[in-house]
Amino acid sequence: MKKAAVAWLTVGDHRTYPVWCAWLDDALHIVGGGAGEQPLPGLATASRASVTARGDHGGRVVTWPAQVHRLRPGDEAWATVVPQLAGKRLNGPGGEELARRWADPEVLVCRLTPDGDPTEAGPTLPDGSLAAEVPQTPAVHRVRRPFRLHRVRNRRA
Template identity: 60%
Template sequence: MEALVEEAAKKAAVAWVAVGGRPATLVWCAWLGGALLVVSGEGEQAVPGLAEAAAAEVSLRGDHGGRIVTFPAEVTRIAPGDEAWAEFVPQLAGKRLNGAGGAEDLAAAWAERCIVSRLTPAGASAAMPEDSQAAPPRPTPATRIPRRPFRLHKVRGASRDPRR
């Protein structure tokens, strides 16, 4: 099963990460050094609870778009002065799409205001559920104004006499 996790993670650009019973959040990530690296914080993606977490549940999708594997992960933080920071963060910054500036500028910005988390697979992957795991949409104040119905010809008012 570890081979499946590694192979899926190598191909993954995004993962679903659930922390502390919260709903899973879609995050961009990169597989480096035997773990998924995730950047969160100001100016980057929000992953509620990941900064304080010691464990998370990660789901990865396959080539067909559906979930292929879900596994528990041990969460550790990579600090800017660490040896792991110098080894992995420049590579991670190079993989970041639409990053402001170059990889060095991005890594410096992350050191100032973001947290780089390392999600290392811990234990066996979870069994795939029998149901769809579909959840109702989360409540939101956002609304959409309905479109007016399409009319090809002008419709005469009902108050007019149809014999005219």
């Protein structure tokens, strides 16, 4: 997990979704919610989640249960974790500005601590495809081409 920059998170009955993350102080930390941050469906009210990490080959290597703890500005952990997270954030606006943005009540800064043995690892990993069903979206429907009264010729200079 120390090398992981992306993990897959399952919270309750929500779809599994990818999250940007950083491993600090023996726990996985993620930031999301609010404007400009990754969505974290269901995590604001969750106390437990399931974390799946992928290996160098792109496939999953481990899934482990986690306890979710929200970090808040003023907490002792906030002062030590947030500057480290801001430093690891790619394409962020800067450490102190990022920390101020994360202090917004709509933004979640969460610490996911391992809670028990992995549920899937090594020989217990599934063999088949785990591809999820494609979510419904209006973008999958073919849009009609605009009507043209006259044929447009291709002019070559």
